[in-house]
Amino acid sequence: xxxxAFSFRIALPAVLMAAACCLLGPLTAAEPSYLxxxxxxxxxxxDQTDAARDFYRGLFGWKFRGNSDYLVASxxxxxxxxxxxKSRPSSKAKATPRWFAYLxxxxxxxxxxxxxxxxxxxxxxPADLEGRGRQAVLADPEGALFGIIHSSAGDPPDTEAKIxxxxxxxxxxxxxxxxxxxxxxxxxxxxxxxxxxxxxDYILSSAGRARATVRSIPxxxxxxxxxxxxxxxVKSIGDSVAKAKQLGGQVVVSPRPELMEGRVAxxxxxSGAAIGLMETK
Numbered sequence: 095x096x097x098x099a100f101s102f103r104i105a106l107p108a109v110l111m112a113a114a115c116c117l118l119g120p121l122t123a124a125e126p127s128y129l130x131x132x133x134x135x136x137x138x139x140x141d142q143t144d145a146a147r148d149f150y151r152g153l154f155g156w157k158f159r160g161n162s163d164y165l166v167a168s169x170x171x172x173x174x175x176x177x178x179x180k181s182r183p184s185s186k187a188k189a190t191p192r193w194f195a196y197l198x199x200x201x202x203x204x205x206x207x208x209x210x211x212x213x214x215x216x217x218x219x220p221a222d223l224e225g226r227g228r229q230a231v232l233a234d235p236e237g238a239l240f241g242i243i244h245s246s247a248g249d250p251p252d253t254e255a256k257i258x259x260x261x262x263x264x265x266x267x268x269x270x271x272x273x274x275x276x277x278x279x280x281x282x283x284x285x286x287x288x289x290x291x292x293x294x295d296y297i298l299s300s301a302g303r304a305r306a307t308v309r310s311i312p313x314x315x316x317x318x319x320x321x322x323x324x325x326x327x328v329k330s331i332g333d334s335v336a337k338a339k340q341l342g343g344q345v346v347v348s349p350r351p352e353l354m355e356g357r358v359a360x361x362x363x364x365s366g367a368a369i370g371l372m373e374t375k
Contacts, residue, residue, distance in 0.1 A: 126248025131281040131300030133195045133263050134249050136324050137176040137241070140191035142365040145342075146177050149363045152341045153334065154258045154326055169258040172250075191367040194231075195263055195324050196241035197281050197305075198249045202228040205242045208279045209234070234276060236268060236320035242280070252303055261327035261372050263306045267320050270296055270310040277308070323360065325370030334371050335359050 140146050143162050150156050156167040156174065165177040182189050199205040202220045210216060213235035220230040227245040234240065255261040267273035274285045274296035281300065288295035288307065296308045311318050328334040331349050338361040339345065346368055347353070347360035357373040 126246065127251070128198060128200060128244070129249045129252060129301055129303075130198050130200050131283050131298070131305050132198045132249055132252070132303075133260070133305060133324070134198050134243065134245070135173075135175065136193050136195040136260065137178055138191065138193050138367055139178050139180050140363075140365045140367055141180060141182050142191070143177045143179045145364045146191075146367070149338075149341050149343060150175075150177075153337055153343075154328075156258060170256060174259060191363075191365045192239075192321060193324055193367055193369055194239040194241060195260075195322055196229065196243045199242045199244055199281065202230055202242050202244050205280050206230045206232060212276045212279055214276070234273070234320075236273065238265065238267075238320045238322055240322055252301075255327045255374075257327055257329050259327055260324055261374065262325040262370070264323045264325070264370070265306060265308045265320070266311050266318060266323060267308055268311055270308045273320075274298065274308045277306075281305075321368075323368060323370050325358070325372040328371050328373055331357050331359055331371055331373040334373075335361065338371075 138146060143165055147158050147165055147167075150167060151158060154169065156169055158165045158167055158177075160166050163179045166173050167175040167177065206216050206220050209232045215233045216230060217233055217239065218231035220228055222228050227243060227247070229241060229243040231239065231241045265273060265277070274283075277283060277298060278285050281298065283298040283300055283305065286297050286299070288297050295310075297304050298306045298308065311320070335345055335349065342364040344362045345359065346362050347358075349356040349359045354372070357375075359371045360368055361371060362368045
């Protein structure tokens with residue numbers, strides 16, 4: 095969270111293209127259905143895929159397949175994430191491994207164009223994955239990475255997240271209102287101010303469902319960089335925080351009563367990638 099993301103300029107596009115074929119899983123005979131704006135999967139870019147595998151396997155019980163260059167994580171038999179190996183840049187500038195998520199769209203090319211028109215960048219241009227669909231990797235005007243995808247297999251339905259599944263995602267921005275407007279054009283979201291949060295939060299919704307929160311980074315947190323932060327549902331926030339520390343991770347945000355009654359936390363894996371934990375009622 096504290097430093098810029100890895101560069102995606104060298105070799106990574108081929109890895110992502112091959113990786114996505116594994117992660118999306120087999121196609122079904124049923125007519126695919128779509129939920130534009132829903133975040134449907136996530137990838138971790140790290141130079142320590144083996145260490146990350148051990149950490150997330152121990153923390154969430156995820157199962158893994160693949161090799162150290164690319165690992166597919168599954169929860170209850172369903173792929174949920176990919177771990178991509180990428181060496182850190184040789185420059186003196188620091189770079190921290192991080193998670194980034196993919197949102198569903200009906201038109202990858204249109205969404206990619208809206209990113210460019212809105213001041214963002216196309217990191218990996220739209221490309222077709224044989225038998226899988228079309229995707230791209232982008233950066234918003236603040237430099238935060240995210241992906242867009244239109245899967246041939248369709249999107250997973252809106253059902254209650256199980257333990258070990260992605261349950262929520264939050265964007266940390268220097269200007270939450272401006273960021274919400276940017277993403278509304280990319281993902282087709284409806285925006286509403288979250289007055290109950292007590293912060294400068296906006297809710298992004300699609301198909302009648304809240305999909306993400308956009309929150310402004312406090313002015314006194316100058317080291318925190320704009321980024322998407324995904325959350326995994328856990329059975330016990332206290333047990334999960336303790337387990338993360340036991341596995342070599344660090345606690346970035348401890349559970350506090352003012353944060354969902356103490357039911358959320360943020361931890362960093364051994365390589366420094368931040369991930370959210372959420373205990374739901």
